[in-house]
Amino acid sequence: xxxxxxxxxxxxxxxxxxxxxxxxxxxxxxxxxxxxxxxxxxxxxxxxxxxxxxxxxxxxxxxxxxxxxxxxxxxxxxxxxxxxxxxxxxxxxxxxxxxxxxxxxxxxxxxxxxxxxxxxxxxxxxxxxxxxxxxxxxxxxxxxxxxxxxxxxxxxxxxxxxxxxxxxxxxxxxxxxxxxxxxxxxxxxxxxxxxxxxxxxxxxxxxxxxxxxxxxxxxxxxxxxxxxxxxxxxxxxxxxxxxxxxxxxxxxxxxxxxxxxxxxxxxxxxxxxxxxxxxxxxxxxxxxxxxxxxxxxxxxxxxxxxxxxxxxxxxxxxxxxxxxxxxxxx
Amino acid sequence: xxxxxxxxxxxxxxxxxxxxxxxxxxxxxxxxxxxxxxxxxxxxxxxxxxxxxxxxxxxxxxxxxxxxxxxxxxxxxxxxxxxxxxxxxxxxxxxxxxxxxxxxxxxxxxxxxxxxxxxxxxxxxxxxxxxxxxxxxxxxxxxxxxxxxxxxxxxxxxxxxxxxxxxxxxxxxxxxxxxxxxxxxxxxxxxxxxxxxxxxxxxxxxxxxxxxxxxxxxxxxxxxxxxxxxxxxxxxxxxxxxxxxxxxxxxxxxxxxxxxxxxxxxxxxxxxxxxxxxxxxxxxxxxxxxxxxxxxxxxxxxxxxxxxxxxxxxxxxxxxxxxxxxxxxxxxxxxxxxxxxxxxxxxxxxxxxxxxxxxxxxxxxxxxxxxxxxxxxxxxxxxxxxxxxxxxxxxxxxxxxxxxxxxxxxxxxxxxxxxxxxxxxxxxx
Numbered sequence: 001x002x003x004x005x006x007x008x009x010x011x012x013x014x015x016x017x018x019x020x021x022x023x024x025x026x027x028x029x030x031x032x033x034x035x036x037x038x039x040x041x042x043x044x045x046x047x048x049x050x051x052x053x054x055x056x057x058x059x060x061x062x063x064x065x066x067x068x069x070x071x072x073x074x075x076x077x078x079x080x081x082x083x084x085x086x087x088x089x090x091x092x093x094x095x096x097x098x099x100x101x102x103x104x105x106x107x108x109x110x111x112x113x114x115x116x117x118x119x120x121x122x123x124x125x126x127x128x129x130x131x132x133x134x135x136x137x138x139x140x141x142x143x144x145x146x147x148x149x150x151x152x153x154x155x156x157x158x159x160x161x162x163x164x165x166x167x168x169x170x171x172x173x174x175x176x177x178x179x180x181x182x183x184x185x186x187x188x189x190x191x192x193x194x195x196x197x198x199x200x201x202x203x204x205x206x207x208x209x210x211x212x213x214x215x216x217x218x219x220x221x222x223x224x225x226x227x228x229x230x231x232x233x234x235x236x237x238x239x240x241x242x243x244x245x246x247x248x249x250x251x252x253x254x255x256x257x258x259x260x261x262x263x264x265x266x267x268x269x270x271x272x273x274x275x276x277x278x279x280x281x282x283x284x285x286x287x288x289x290x291x292x293x294x295x296x297x298x299x300x301x302x303x304x305x306x307x308x309x310x311x312x313x314x315x316x317x318x319x320x321x322x323x324x325x326x327x328x329x330x
Numbered sequence: 331x332x333x334x335x336x337x338x339x340x341x342x343x344x345x346x347x348x349x350x351x352x353x354x355x356x357x358x359x360x361x362x363x364x365x366x367x368x369x370x371x372x373x374x375x376x377x378x379x380x381x382x383x384x385x386x387x388x389x390x391x392x393x394x395x396x397x398x399x400x401x402x403x404x405x406x407x408x409x410x411x412x413x414x415x416x417x418x419x420x421x422x423x424x425x426x427x428x429x430x431x432x433x434x435x436x437x438x439x440x441x442x443x444x445x446x447x448x449x450x451x452x453x454x455x456x457x458x459x460x461x462x463x464x465x466x467x468x469x470x471x472x473x474x475x476x477x478x479x480x481x482x483x484x485x486x487x488x489x490x491x492x493x494x495x496x497x498x499x500x501x502x503x504x505x506x507x508x509x510x511x512x513x514x515x516x517x518x519x520x521x522x523x524x525x526x527x528x529x530x531x532x533x534x535x536x537x538x539x540x541x542x543x544x545x546x547x548x549x550x551x552x553x554x555x556x557x558x559x560x561x562x563x564x565x566x567x568x569x570x571x572x573x574x575x576x577x578x579x580x581x582x583x584x585x586x587x588x589x590x591x592x593x594x595x596x597x598x599x600x601x602x603x604x605x606x607x608x609x610x611x612x613x614x615x616x617x618x619x620x621x622x623x624x625x626x627x628x629x630x631x632x633x634x635x636x637x638x639x640x641x642x643x644x645x646x647x648x649x650x651x652x653x654x655x656x657x658x659x660x661x662x663x664x665x666x667x668x669x670x671x672x673x674x675x676x677x678x679x680x681x682x683x684x685x686x687x688x689x690x691x692x693x694x695x696x697x698x699x700x701x702x703x704x705x706x707x708x709x710x711x712x713x714x715x716x717x718x719x720x721x722x723x724x725x726x727x728x729x730x731x732x733x734x735x736x737x738x739x740x741x742x743x744x745x746x747x748x749x750x751x752x753x754x755x756x757x758x759x
Contacts, residue, residue, distance in 0.1 A: 068759035071408035077759050097741065100748075106736075168571065188570045190734065275577025277570065278734035282577045290578045293401050296423050296719035297753040 057311075063304035069297055076301070083305035104306060106279045107287040114198060114283060115262045122202045122209060122258055123251070129206065130213035131243075144214070148207035158204045159271035163187070166196055166272075187273055190280035197269050197281045204268065205261065209254045216250030217243070252325040256318055263314055284310050357647045359389045360413040361636075362403060364396045367603030369466065369668045373655075376664060380654045387647050389415075397579070407639065414642040415651065417466055419634045421451040422716030428452060428462035429638035434649030435461060441656070444676045451714055452635060463637030464656040465673020466664070470701045471528045471598040471629035473500070473621065474605070474694070476513075477614035479593050483510035489618045497529055497558060497621045501567055504593040511593075516567045518583035519559075519596035521576060523722030526729070528630040529596070530555035531708050532623030537721065538711065544721050544754070547747045551625060556729055556739055563733045573726075574733045580726075587615070598629070599698035603669040606691035617694035620701060628706035631713050633673055671699055678702075717754060724749035 029037050059073065064083055066076035091098030096105035133144050150158065165171045166186040173183045186192045220243065228238045244251075266285035269275070275282035284306065292303030361377075363370055370393045377389045392413065394402070399418060406412045407427040418424055432438050441449065441461045452462045480487050485507050488495040504516035519525050531537070534551025538544055546552045562568040569592070572583045587595035588608050599617075609615055620629040636655065638648045654660060658676055665672045665682045669691055672678045684695055712718055724746040732742035 067756060069408075069757050071405065079759075097737070102745070185570065188575055273577075274575060274579060274581070276730070276734070277574040278731045278736045279577050280734070286578070293405070294578060295723055295753065296420060296717060297757045298404065299753070299756050301756075 060304050060307060060311075063300055064308045065301070065305075067301045069299075071300070079301065083301045084309075086302065087305055087309065101302075103279060103282065103290075104284075104287055107282050107284045110194070110280070110282055111263060111265070111284045113194065114201075114265060114281075115259060118198045118201050118262045118265075119255070119258045121198065122206050123254055125202060126206050126209040126213055126254065127251075129210045130217055131239075133210070134214060134217045144211075147210055150204045151207040153204065155204065155268035156271050158200065159268045162196070162200045162203075163272055188277050190277055193273050193277055193280045197273060200272060201262070201265065201268060205258070209258055212254055213247065213250055216247050219250075220246045249325065252321060256321050259317055259321070260314055263310065263317075355386060357387050357644050359387060359415065359642070359644060359647060359651060360392060361389055362392050362394060362399070362413040362416040364394055364399050364417055366396075366600050367607065367668060369603075369664075369670070372664055372667045376655060376660055377651075380651060384650065384654075387651065389651060400580075407641075410641050412639045412641055414644065414648050415463075415636055415638055417634055417636050419632070420719055421633075421635055421637075422453075422714065423719060424637075425452055425454045425462070425716065427640055428460065429640040429642060429645055429648065430457060430460040430462060431638050431645070431649045431652060432459065432461050434646050435653060437653075444658070444674050445656075446675070448633070448635070448673050452637060463635045463652065464661070466634045466636050467600060467668070467670035468673035468702065469599050469632045469634075470671065470698045470705065471525055471596070471632070472617055472619070472698060472701055474587060474595045474597065474601070474615055474617050475504075476587070476590060476593055477616055479507050479511045479513055479590070479613075481614070483507040485510065487618070493619055494622045494627060495618075497532070497555075497623060500594060500621050501558075501562060505567055507593045513590065513593055515569045515586065515592040517562060517594045517596065518569055518572055518586045518592040520583055521573045521579075521581035521726060521730070523725030524630055524632065524718075525596055525598070526555065526559065526725055527712055527722065528620060528628050528709060529558075529623065531628050531630075531706050531712075532621065532626045533558075534623060534625035535708070537708060538715075544715070544717075544750050545747070546721075546725075546743055546750075551623070553739065553743060555623070556732070556743065559729060560733055560739060570733075573730050577730070578723075578727055598632070599671050599694070602691050602694045602698070605694070606669060606686055606688040609690075610688055611690065615690050615694075617697040619697060620704070626706040626708075627704065628709050629701060630709050631702070631705050635673070669695060671695065671702070717757065720750055720753045721746075724753075 025037075025040070028040055032040060062073055063076070065078060065080055066073065067079040067082070068076050070076050087101050087104050089100040090096075090105065093099070093105070096102040096109065099105045129147055133140055133147070137143075153161075163170070167173075168183065168185060168188070170186075172186065177183055184192065186196055224242050224246070225238055228242050233241065264285055265283050266289065269281050269283065270286060273281040275286050288303045288306050288310070291299050291306065361373075363373060370391065374391055377391065381388055399416070400420065403412065403416060403418070404420075404424060407424060412427065435441065438461060441464070445464055448465045448468070449461055450458075453460050475487065477487060483506065485503060488499055488503055501517060507513065508516040527535070527537070530552050533555040535546075535549050535555060536551065537546065537549065559568075559573075563570060563573060569583070569586060572581050572586070575581070582597070583592065583595055584597065584601055584604065586592045587597075588605070590613065602617075605615060620627050636652070638645070638652055642648050655664070656674075658674070661672070661674055662677050662682060664670075665674075665677060666685050669684055669686060672682055678699075684692060686692060712721070715721070728737065728742040728745045728749065731737040731745075732739050737745065
């Protein structure tokens, strides 16, 4: 098809669509006025947000204050804050065994440990990897791809691969035994299971954050490094006074995203360890799932209350980080 | 020529319209089904036969994982979005969603006569005459052994000479076999409170107090069995992978048995079909009578039923399908081909000619069938209790915590009771 014909066809179709939109928009503009016309354009997005995010969120708040096993909100008795009271009744908050909902607190502590080590470890490793891959090294493109590939895998596939590696008769134990070592129950010992849950999670996600940091590093003007060089700054000083300050906004994005994702951890670990051994890798989202769905008596109210707590915690973390980001803005 | 073309188009349109009208007249029913072995294929085959004889009804089978039956189906039913029929195992817990087919059945006496005891499991307290479905299988829990390993070890199978072999004796002898043959584990048990319940009742567990309320605190039999389970995990008799390796779900140990990693496997009759298929005669496997404790030598009854769902828009059509499937001839064929113990008294009495060449499967079926009459009354009461999964799940999860050392056994038992009480209180709101 000649180019001119294509352009003519395209502009005809485009004009037809715009005229149709205009037919609808013009009377609305007359009614709303030009100033408020912006609301009309964001309305579709707001509707989707309202129906699929805001409404379920509000419904979740309501469920958190209801009891019983009925599914529909109108059938559920209102119980006020008793679900929250149940979650927060503890003899000693540092000892889950003294709490009425001990598994909730085990899940909370497990999630805290996971978040601290997973986010900390991952951001550090992603930064180091990004710094290395930002240099002109041999096979840079290859290594960038290699680090990013695990991100493309489904969490279930990642978990199954690692399960084959880590189980009693898995690859790692086969290697250890062939080297004369003793078989280790990596997924059946609490400490090992926690360690591997964190490692697997870092392995699966690090490439994504590395890529964001790499983009941040490449956005730093070369002139600044040259200026630092002229001023006699060594490599560490360049990193400390040029790279880090300018990378901070990107770091903040990475921190917020990875933290939210870490708190929401579920599918990968559920397949890898099932939350075990015992409750060693039992995290908050699994608690919500088990309480709300996998028991014969499905306690939607308690599960909703726990998810409200989880949501508020995430909100607080995010606000703190944004605040810190603003304070440290360069 | 033009006229001929017009005529052809007219005929074509007419036949299309007729197909469309026919399609509109066909009632489509949906059946949610899960499968352990070949029962999905057998059921489809039977339904094809039904559809051939009843062209006005089409049954679509949605074969789902068992976990979907436990977790997704109840939510669907609560939302009124369930299928027309479903294969379920939580017979009492979901009873409020079933359809009472009595008004649509041509011969309710047949159902009462042949399925009476099992119909009770599917009823709500306010309707003690409802007929909602039939058992696709009656199950009995009990152990399997790998006889080949006993022979290789030169150790006699204790149940060959005595019927009252205790759990302690089985543990001791299977440990000796495992040691002699280099097998990884002596025993394995599915990770579920249901499998644990039979041995616990044998040890004297009562599960209910005098008022009929679930009670495990102070239940010495329950505690004794729980202690044994803990000890077997601590000394390596049982694999940690099955019970300790998870936090909140059912885990079967059938792979351990199939792959000769365990000498004895505590599971149940529903494994026969897949063992016949996956093990065949690769080694001598067989079912042995339920081991004994001071109180009994019992397993747990159980089973799956195909039930009609109350929200169906076509109750009469559903009843016609169910009548066909529950008829003695068809149900007999289903049990025979799936190697399931019949949940039909007439067929149980006549005997089912199971379709298998695997001698081990025939032996196992015979052992499990013989166990039905020997099950303890507490086992039947526990199975009939509508909220039994609350007890089973709490038992499973809290004992796991005790196995890995997060709780002491006494703390675990207290927590089991608290979990049961909290769930029942929620259900009572």
